[in-house]
Amino acid sequence: MTTERMLNPALVWALLVLFWLVPGSSLAEPAFDSPPERDSAGFFTLDWSGADRFELEQATGPDHADARIIYRGSDTSTTISGLSDNAYRFRIRAEGAETWSDEAVVVVEHHALSRAFLFFALGAGVFVVLLLAIARGRKLA
């Protein structure tokens, strides 16, 4: 709201004319909004904008040989989960467009199992102590 008040109307008009004059301005192309580069949790969200309807593609290799469309519609984000360790390539374009307008590469590398079991053991230990504390406390009480 503060930003809007600070904008000079002449500057806004100048920018609008500029975008109208420059054909195929990059702002009209669908693009990802700050996609993650790495993921260790196993789930992440992809956001995008720049058109009314979109096509989102997912692939693993740089040649997109195994590419498949995973979303087609007007939503501007999606939740990705359940992927195995690998580098995943996502491409976005306006629905019906011939060329892809943006690409994001997300490297999924799950936590090491040793770390996972360390936390599991820590949690199990705390839980057992809790059970013993309540059982013993009840007895003494």
Add this chain to the structure above:
Amino acid sequence: MIIAEDVAILPEGIAWGLLIAFSILWVFLGWFLGRKNKTAEDHMLAGRNVGLALATATAMATWVTANTTMTAPQLALQLGVWGMFGYSLGALGLILFAPLARRIRELMPHGFTSGDFIRLRFGKFTWRVFLVVSLIYAFGWLVSLAMAGGVLINALSGIDYRVGMTIILAVCVLYTLLGGLRAVIGTDFVQTIIIILGVAFIAWLTIDKVGFEAIHFNLMEERPELLNLLFPAAIMFLFNNLLFGVGEIFHSNVWWSRAFAFGRSVGFRAYLLAGLLWLPIPIVAGFVALATPALGINVPVADMVGPLVAAEVLGLTGAIVVFIVVFAALASSLDSLLAATSDLVTRDIYRGHIRKSASQHEQFRATKVIVVLLGLLTWAAASYRGELPIIGSLAAVLYFTGAFVASAIWPVVAGLYWRRANPTGAALSMIAGTTLGLVSYFVIGFYVAALVGAAVSLAVLVLFTWVAPRDFDWRSLAEAEPRDTAGARGGIR
């Protein structure tokens, strides 16, 4: 981030109709059930004589929240089968609180809040640390519930997130204001029946329409890790969620106020039964999220997955059922939390710190003002959904508070059972547990914050108690209460 209106399953007219009809029902019940409240004690503790059926229903309904009906599917989508099973371990919080409820009622027959206990047991410094922990948690839970209301209405009907969130919050504030804990418990009973029937209906229809085989095949093809029993983040999440649930229940005044309100021999059985009844609910509710790949639907934000799948599979009928179930689950938790948090603020902040000689009438009035203020604060924070890092999704908000509550498990358990627990150790265990829990939240992920908080808190409290044990006479809790609560109970006995 927003579901466009043209893809919403529920027509806006029907959504508005349901919203208005159930809003009127809850507010009417609030007024009807609370019309006999005459004193602060009536308003805050429903006369201290709630029976087993109502007690079990209120414990279960309060624990079936937006976090169960919406976060359980979110966790199934993010962490797979362990996500929903891990979420169901939250039942152990209720089950393990059963013996604590009995102990609390025995030690403090005239107690009002969990803050009362910590103050009398450990002194003012620990009490203040506990209040900070407790209020941050309560606020985080309130915000996550309000967010869930807005998300639900937006996902199903396309009505703006802020509009839906505002209406649900306003309705809960209004009927909590009118009826106090008596209204909260009464509406919880109705809401429990709606929730159980609705969740079972949705799960049965999902299996019937999509089928296990299709769900399994598509998961293996598109999201194989969701079926992997060695999914690292999910393994880390299991005990984290268990300890988070234990921390939530052990410290929160939502559950303490019920321990004080239930009849003398009711608390133990009510919490045990409620935990056993609650156990399968997250699995049933979370399961529907695993049908996402089979259905080929897009989930723009993870916390929307439950309503989206149900509406997609079941069409208009499903959308209506989901709407009613989640509205009931939300209301049953929001009202409990508003009531219990306002009690805590009234007793421990207003009467404990601001106006120590507050009369019964002043406390009664303060409770109501605080309910409204809590509603306004919650509304302001929930309006920022998706715009601040920790207000990104329901799970992110909820598990942020995990570090706080899990670090309060040990001060409560030690306070109730360890005669020689060290008061300074109790305060420092909460501070150290919360700090390191938050560090792990940001460095590793939301799925370890409570676990780290609980482990650190245990180590600190044991160390201090071992090095500097401090004797405590349990009888001083019961002796201190009648004088202490005279103002709030007034002349009703």
